[in-house]
Amino acid sequence: MQGNPVFMERAIALATENVTSKRGGPFGAVIVRDGEIVATGANLVTATNDPTAHGEIVAIRNACTALKTFQLSGCHIYTSCEPCPMCLDSTTPFSMKR
Ligand SMILES: [Zn+2]
Secondary structure: OOOOHHHHHHHHHHHHHHHHOOOOOOOEEEEEEOOEEEEEEEOOHHHHOOOOOOHHHHHHHHHHHHHOOOOOOOEEEEEOOOOOHHHHHHOOOOOOOO
């Protein structure tokens, strides 16, 4: 499946901004539905003392809040790195691009 480079660039930019702002590690994610960004996230593990606050998980949480649902079918996620097993499993309910 071919991804949109604009969304990938946004995920990388989020990762870069996260490091330069000293909020967390170099991990960003963007969730897209119907060609529009519905949510973004960046790694907040150290900022929030939450070991599950990986960029992908933060983006998923933000997307569920924005869309007022726990189901993200039809959404695609773009990540700045290869997702860990926790994040990969969390994207199972919807298709994923990276
Ligand atoms: Zn992860």
